[in-house]
Structures are given as C-alpha cells and as structure tokens.
Amino acid sequence: MAGKAASAVYDVGQFGRFVWRSWVSSARSIGMRETYPLIWAQMLIIGVRSVPVVMITGAFVGMTLGVQAYDQLAGMGLEEHLGVLINISVVKELGPVLAAVMLAGRIGGALTAELGTMKVTEQIDAIESMGTDPVRYLVAPRVLACLFLTPALIIYADLLGVAGGWFVSVVHLNINARAYWNFSASGVELWDVTCGVIKGFFFGGAIAVISCYKGFHCKEGAQGVGRACTEAFVTSLISILMIDFVLVVIFKTIYNMLWTLRSLVG
Amino acid sequence: MTDSRKSKVQDKADNSEQPATKDVAEPGGNDSVKDSDGLIVLRNVTKKFGDHVVLDGLNLAVEKGKTTVVIGPSGCGKTVLLKHMILLHRPTSGEIYFKGQRIDNISEEQSNGVRANFGYLFQEGALFDSLSVAENIMFPVRQHCRITRSSAVEELVKQKLTMVGLNGFQDFFPANLSGGQRKRVALARAIALGPEVILYDEPTTGLDPIRADIINELILKLERELAVTSVAVTHDMRSAYKIADRIVMLHHGRIVADGDADQIRNHPNRIVQQFIKGEVSKKDLEALRSASTGNSIRLHCDIEE
Numbered sequence: 086m087a088g089k090a091a092s093a094v095y096d097v098g099q100f101g102r103f104v105w106r107s108w109v110s111s112a113r114s115i116g117m118r119e120t121y122p123l124i125w126a127q128m129l130i131i132g133v134r135s136v137p138v139v140m141i142t143g144a145f146v147g148m149t150l151g152v153q154a155y156d157q158l159a160g161m162g163l164e165e166h167l168g169v170l171i172n173i174s175v176v177k178e179l180g181p182v183l184a185a186v187m188l189a190g191r192i193g194g195a196l197t198a199e200l201g202t203m204k205v206t207e208q209i210d211a212i213e214s215m216g217t218d219p220v221r222y223l224v225a226p227r228v229l230a231c232l233f234l235t236p237a238l239i240i241y242a243d244l245l246g247v248a249g250g251w252f253v254s255v256v257h258l259n260i261n262a263r264a265y266w267n268f269s270a271s272g273v274e275l276w277d278v279t280c281g282v283i284k285g286f287f288f289g290g291a292i293a294v295i296s297c298y299k300g301f302h303c304k305e306g307a308q309g310v311g312r313a314c315t316e317a318f319v320t321s322l323i324s325i326l327m328i329d330f331v332l333v334v335i336f337k338t339i340y341n342m343l344w345t346l347r348s349l350v351g
Numbered sequence: 352m353t354d355s356r357k358s359k360v361q362d363k364a365d366n367s368e369q370p371a372t373k374d375v376a377e378p379g380g381n382d383s384v385k386d387s388d389g390l391i392v393l394r395n396v397t398k399k400f401g402d403h404v405v406l407d408g409l410n411l412a413v414e415k416g417k418t419t420v421v422i423g424p425s426g427c428g429k430t431v432l433l434k435h436m437i438l439l440h441r442p443t444s445g446e447i448y449f450k451g452q453r454i455d456n457i458s459e460e461q462s463n464g465v466r467a468n469f470g471y472l473f474q475e476g477a478l479f480d481s482l483s484v485a486e487n488i489m490f491p492v493r494q495h496c497r498i499t500r501s502s503a504v505e506e507l508v509k510q511k512l513t514m515v516g517l518n519g520f521q522d523f524f525p526a527n528l529s530g531g532q533r534k535r536v537a538l539a540r541a542i543a544l545g546p547e548v549i550l551y552d553e554p555t556t557g558l559d560p561i562r563a564d565i566i567n568e569l570i571l572k573l574e575r576e577l578a579v580t581s582v583a584v585t586h587d588m589r590s591a592y593k594i595a596d597r598i599v600m601l602h603h604g605r606i607v608a609d610g611d612a613d614q615i616r617n618h619p620n621r622i623v624q625q626f627i628k629g630e631v632s633k634k635d636l637e638a639l640r641s642a643s644t645g646n647s648i649r650l651h652c653d654i655e656e
Binding site (some may be wrong): 207211217 | 357434437459463464465466467469473477478479480490491493495540545
C-alpha cells in the first residue's frame, strides 16, 4: 500500500516535471526560427488532417440536438426557440468537448504511438545522444501545434454544428428561418463563443502533453506501446471533462462579475 | 598496450565451484582509477534500477586513442555502462569524468555540449524512420552547426557515406535497408560531427559473419583515419579480439578481467574462460539435462465427429 502510494507520488512528480519542461521548451521554441518547420509539419498532421473528422462531429452534434429537442419545444409551442438551444449547446459545450474528444482519439493515439515507438527503438535516446533535447525537438512542436490549432478546429466544429442544426430545424422540420436566426442571435452572445474557443487552448495543451508523456514513458514492446496509447486516450478524455468543469465554473464566475459591473455602469 | 596496463590484468581467479560473486574485484580496490588515467573516467560508479543493482562500484578509465571493448553476458550492465559515458543514464552514486571534468552532476543543457564530443552507434541503429538516409546523417549537423551552404552538407553526407561504403543510398529510407546497411548508416551518422569518442553498442549483433566483419573493419578504419577513442560493448568474442586494444569483462556490474586480447584468452578466471569459450558451467548443464522436457506431459484431445 505504502509502496503504491510512493509510486503514485513519484509518477505525479515525474509528470509535473515533464509538463514544466514541455511548457518551457514550447515557450522557447516560439522565438526560434529553426523550429518553425517542425511546428508547421505538426500543424499539417494535427490540424489540417483533423478538419474533416471535427467538421463531421460538429455537424452531427447540431443535427442530433435539433431532432432530439424539437418534440419537447413543439409541445410547448416554442419550436422557434430551437435555434437558441442548439447553437448555445454547440458553441458553449458540445462543440468544444466533442471536438476535443475526437482529437484525443485521432491525435493523442497517433502522438503516443509515434513517440512510444521512437522510445522503444531508442530513437529518442539517439536524439539525446546527439546533444539535442528530445523535449524541445519532439514535444514542443506537437504542444504548440495542438495549442494553436485545437481552438481553430473547435471553430470549425461550431460552424458545422450551427449549420447542422439549421439544416434539421429549417429545412427538415420547417421552422421559420427568420424566427430561428432571430432567437439564436438574441440567445447566443459573443461571450459564449469565446468561452468555447478558449477551452480549446486548454484541451489542446492537455491532449498534447498527456500523449507525449505517455509516449516518452511507455514500456518496452508492442504491448507497451498499445497500453500507452490506451492510457493516453483515457487520461486525455478524463482531463478534458475535468478541465471543462473547472473552466465552466471560472467562466460563470467571471460572467456574473462582468454582468454585475455592466448593470452598475448601465 | 602499455606495461602498466598489462599489470592491470586481474588475477582474481577462483577455479573452485564458489559462487560467481566471490570472484569479482572489490569496488575501489585494485581497479580504482585516477582522473589522469584516461579520457573518460568512471570512479566507484553504482547504478540501481529500483532495488536491482546493475553497476556495482565500477572503476574504469578509457584511454585516449585506443579501442576498449567491454564484454560480458547479457544483462550484466554493458549497455548501461556505455550510456553512463554519454550521460543517457546518471549514476546512483560515483563520479564520471570526461577530459578531467566531472560530468555526472552537470545540467541537461550542459550535458548536450558534452554529448557533441561523442558518436553513439545504437544496437539496432536507431535511425529515424521518417527521415531519409541523408537527412539522418544531416540531423546532428543541423542541430549543432550553422549551415550557410546546403551543398557543403550534401558533400559531408556523401563523404560519410563513402567512408561506410554506402554512397548512393542518400535518398533511401531506413525501412528499405538491410540490418547491416542500417548499422553502417547509423555509423555514418555517429561520425557526422567528427566526434572524439565513438561508443558502439553491440555493433555486430544480428549480422551474419561477413556483415559483422565489415562492421569490424569499419571500426578499425575509423580508428585509423579519424584517430578516435572507441568503446564497444559486445558479446561477440571474434569481434572483440579483432578490434580491441583492451578488453574489459563485466560480471554482476563489476570488472572481473582487464587486459589485451592475449591476456583475456589466457585469463585464469573460470567465469572469463566460460564466457570467451561460450561454455555453460557444469552445474547449469547438469540442471538443464536433468530437467523435464515436457514430453511426459501429453494433452489428450478427443475430437468427436
């Protein structure tokens, strides 16, 4: 029992040290032109190639919400308010979270498998033996690419989510388009969209750091790499949900403070 | 091999059937070293992974310009020893010196500067899968040098590949190379920065005798042409005899024999003789022969049609 507790504390300490090294290396890499090609390459893999997956996720989230909520709102004669419900859910919560979950599966697994294989075939040791910091060379470009492109991918998910909701509500369920958009515009604020996009920075950072850490510390053999990939996805998923909860509480507190200030000024 | 070096041959043989650990040198005993003894000096180095002791108070001085070969059975700590020299591992206790400067306690950033003096040939080559042969060789150059002319780098790659007999393979990827070719490309990458020391981790393992001899010849060629200091770990005695100026044998994390090829061949230590001749001990052999092969156990599967 004591041994397990000591091991857990050691693991947490090791992860904390890795996170610190990753952030320091990433911050330094921003000012180093020679690392830009590495960052662009990761942006292509992580960002550009994830666009279709994230867009499909967003579209189906919007469409499903429309179908699910229509009957309940129509029963109260409020079907024209469907746009508010769909769009606020998409931009504030479901778009960012589900896009991040998709990215954790697509990118997180790939990052862990790639770095894990490099670890077991001594390629990471080879980088270190040549006097290059493997965290700066391998982790920093991936962290920066995830950090900058996850918010962008969330915007894509939001756009397709809104489009999917419109398609089901207006085209399929014949809700008046003008009423649909008017209610949406009155219910969804720029603040809601901003909150969703800001979440992307945190989700992206968490996915990249967790996946890289699991890859760097995976055990020998194919089983070790497979296990590291599973752990990376599960840990990323739980982290996304936890970060989401914490950010929702923080954003709500900030919003209430700003709303009070605005009322006082107004 | 100097006379003083010859006198270092340890005479701790015990031909009786005592436990192996009784045969080994005591840490800090006869094999203790001074900083001035070598280019790389390990003093009382102990390495533990959890409770498992891999290196046990090891003392070793690697002489400049010579090829030192570390032999020993699998799992005795040869690779761990090699990785300590380039700071891929840090000792649990003890000190490591390079050119008289203590390096085991320097920061990661400082250690990158030290590592630039070394070339390391990994057991499986450790070539980067996603990079071509040329890009693999350019990697250390790009990391440490300001490149003003790309033609100069291409020339360097060509020169290094010519040295290992693989010019023309620049655009190949590691997946398209044989095991021997991969090791030769890895060797070209290891010498790309013109290191003072080259560390070889099992350079001939997994190669057929002819390919293994090519690698041995390359190691000798590099020593001759580049005047580098080499440390190789291997359990291939043919390779060890061919390339070594000095052979050191590790057993249970300690040095049990240290001398030139002839001294090792004639070493009185039972463990050394068993290893170099590739013989199993009588006790192990009897245990192996008397053990059941499992033939007495048969599974009876009745297959019903």
